[in-house]
Amino acid sequence: MVMEGTAAWPVQTTAVVGSSLGGFYARWFALQTACRAALLNPAAFPARDLARHIGEQTTWQNPEERFFFQPDYIDELIALEADIHSLAQQQPNTPAPQFALIAKGDEVLDWEEMRAFCAGGAIRLIEGSDHALSDFDDHIDALFEFLDLLRPGQQSDEAAPEA
Secondary structure (H helix, E strand, C coil): CHHHHHCCCCHHHCEEEEECHHHHHHHHHHHHHCCEEEEECCCCCHHHHHHHHCEEEECCCCCCCEEEECHHHHHHHHHHHHHHHHHHHHCCCCCCCEEEEEECCCCCCCHHHHHHHCCCCEEEEECCCCCCCCCHHHCHHHHHHHHCCCCCCCCCCCCCCCC
16 A cells, blocks of 8 residues: 555655654665665564564553554564565665664664664664654754755755855
8 A cells, every 4th residue: 555655756855764663664665665764763573573562552652542453463564574674685785875863772672683674774873862762853963964854944055145
């Protein structure tokens, strides 16, 4: 469904950004389409890590909100992991620019696994920090530079008035 919904997107200007499991999905999508990807503490082995959570769960933002994590989801993640591994083997240098922010202090995921998962792209290892990247403001300029974005109110060099 994702590939169908994005088929008409211009790859040259498409970029995906994902954190944790979203980083895993962003890596998969970028390898499929050759678009740019920014990965923030990406999950490297989500099938392994999420297998122990099959069953009824609560959302972290609202413990009263419940959902059921199905065993089929693990099978889907295993298939995507195989896709990523296969594509990464075929294209050892990521076909499109990739940028990863990886916190060595991540309390959820192993930073060395994340670094290996992001091989082929630019990696910024952050001493300390955490899974939520609580110090994200310290790194947002690097992310914006990778994405070729400007901060609100910031002018590009081309649009800057001459001195």
